[in-house]
Amino acid sequence: MATKAKVTGKHSKGEALWAERERLVSSGSAAYTSVVIERALNAKVWDVDGKEYVDFAGGIGALNVGHCHPKVVAALREQAGKLLHTSFHVAAYEGYLDVCRELIRVAPGSWTKKAILFNSGSEAIENAVKFARAYTKRKAVISFDNCFHGRTLLCLTLDGKYKPLRQGFGPCPPEIYHARYPYAYRPPRGVKAEELTEHCLEELEKFFLVEVAPEDVAAIVVEPVQGEGGFIVPTPGFLKGLRRLCDKHGIVFIADEVQTGFGRTGEMFAVEHDAIAPDLTVVAKSLCGGMPLSGVVGRAEIMDAAATGAIGGTYGGNPMSCAAALAVFEIFKEAKLVEAARRVGATVQKRFDSFRDRYPFVGDSRGLGAMRALELVADKKTRAPLPAGRVKEILYSCVERGLIVIKAGVHDNVLRTLMPLTIPEADLNRGLDVLDEVFASFRL
Numbered sequence: 156m157a158t159k160a161k162v163t164g165k166h167s168k169g170e171a172l173w174a175e176r177e178r179l180v181s182s183g184s185a186a187y188t189s190v191v192i193e194r195a196l197n198a199k200v201w202d203v204d205g206k207e208y209v210d211f212a213g214g215i216g217a218l219n220v221g222h223c224h225p226k227v228v229a230a231l232r233e234q235a236g237k238l239l240h241t242s243f244h245v246a247a248y249e250g251y252l253d254v255c256r257e258l259i260r261v262a263p264g265s266w267t268k269k270a271i272l273f274n275s276g277s278e279a280i281e282n283a284v285k286f287a288r289a290y291t292k293r294k295a296v297i298s299f300d301n302c303f304h305g306r307t308l309l310c311l312t313l314d315g316k317y318k319p320l321r322q323g324f325g326p327c328p329p330e331i332y333h334a335r336y337p338y339a340y341r342p343p344r345g346v347k348a349e350e351l352t353e354h355c356l357e358e359l360e361k362f363f364l365v366e367v368a369p370e371d372v373a374a375i376v377v378e379p380v381q382g383e384g385g386f387i388v389p390t391p392g393f394l395k396g397l398r399r400l401c402d403k404h405g406i407v408f409i410a411d412e413v414q415t416g417f418g419r420t421g422e423m424f425a426v427e428h429d430a431i432a433p434d435l436t437v438v439a440k441s442l443c444g445g446m447p448l449s450g451v452v453g454r455a456e457i458m459d460a461a462a463t464g465a466i467g468g469t470y471g472g473n474p475m476s477c478a479a480a481l482a483v484f485e486i487f488k489e490a491k492l493v494e495a496a497r498r499v500g501a502t503v504q505k506r507f508d509s510f511r512d513r514y515p516f517v518g519d520s521r522g523l524g525a526m527r528a529l530e531l532v533a534d535k536k537t538r539a540p541l542p543a544g545r546v547k548e549i550l551y552s553c554v555e556r557g558l559i560v561i562k563a564g565v566h567d568n569v570l571r572t573l574m575p576l577t578i579p580e581a582d583l584n585r586g587l588d589v590l591d592e593v594f595a596s597f598r599l
């Protein structure tokens with residue numbers, strides 16, 4: 156088993172560059188692997204020493220259309236010769252409008268919608284909260300334990316994991332509250348999985364009596380499947396219950412579809428599995444095939460609630476990113492990637508379920524569509540998480556054998572799949588075989 160992040164040979168170009176990374180780059184930046192990459196295509200990447208990997212991380216869910224999709228590359232090349240930047244605030248351009256039109260078309264909700272574009276998921280979440288506060292004229296915001304919405308100060312305050320996201324960075328913005336998300340594999344003591352939805356919704360009603368009155372709550376921000384928290388699929392009826400509570404109390408329902416969106420779960424947006432429409436949907440990552448772009452799309456009256464000039468930024472909806480996003484929308488239509496996610500997800504699920512049945516340290520196999528995960532444990536009975544150091548051994552061994560796969564979870568013990576939805580079957584099976592080999596040689 157690999158015990159270090161080293162994946163390249165001694166004196167290799169990769170090792171030399173990795174040493175430079177350590178010397179030059181802030182150690183605050185996470186390092187899931189020590190691969191130094193040179194090029195990538197679809198679901199494969201090659202490091203600077205020519206080693207090939209299957210990519211199950213997909214740029215942390217940003218590459219549902221695959222690395223360097225030819226249509227994205229062509230759109231970028233064409234756009235680069237025409238217009239790189241003006242700032243949308245200075246002069247409008249058609250690409251921005253086209254992306255907003257597409258977002259309005261695909262986002263859930265049959266009411267009149269508007270959209271706006273930013274650069275990152277965090278930035279879009281921050282602005283969704285600003286829209287909700289401006290519209291409701293209320294301050295409080297509720298998010299959930301285990302959730303992840305980003306690393307800016309408001310987002311890290313929303314995050315449902317203290318260490319390392321929030322620790323040492325306070326004071327944090329006030330009026331952010333955390334409620335319980337239904338985590339079926341780790342329910343509160345004495346609560347059965349089938350009672351979890353009701354339990355969490357009842358807790359929320361109590362929360363409104365104890366922590367904050369619902370008429371003071373501007374927004375509930377929720378991931379329809381928790382991503383960084385460990386690919387936690389909420390128990391049936393939970394999201395619908397939240398929607399009902401929001402309707403009852405005039406709270407803005409903000410769905411964070413940054414990781415779940417763009418086909419990942421087998422629907423364009425994960426909330427579609429529950430047939431609900433959020434008031435505001437936050438998008439980023441796979442919206443743009445590897446370029447930085449994010450957005451908020453939702454009810455026009457909420458999107459128009461902020462003062463003109465209060466929302467935006469220099470680069471939001473940059474022409475290059477818009478060109479790439481428009482290519483992504485085309486690829487989704489042509490390649491039927493939502494259906495592809497169901498196919499990829501079914502293959503992964505079958506193998507993951509067999510890993511759960513065969514290996515004593517695979518406690519849970521779960522997910523939705525191609526957003527699948529294995530929760531690794533030290534003991535199947537107690538469900539004690541496999542220590543983070545042991546999980547790293549598994550991840551590094553995968554990398555050594557040519558598979559890039561990353562972790563998630565509050566205990567850092569969840570192995571997750573975010574491979575491109577365009578992944579050829581042979582690459583998918585190769586990656587799953589590597590995992591199987593690594594598991595077979597792992598000893599508790």
Ligand SMILES: Cc1ncc(COP(=O)(O)O)c(C=O)c1O
Pocket residue numbers: 215274275276277278280303304305306378382383411412413414415439440
């Ligand atoms: C659900 C979710 N929301 C927000 C973010 C933050 O996005 P970004 O890293 O682009 O700021 C992430 C990033 O992983 C995410 O998974």
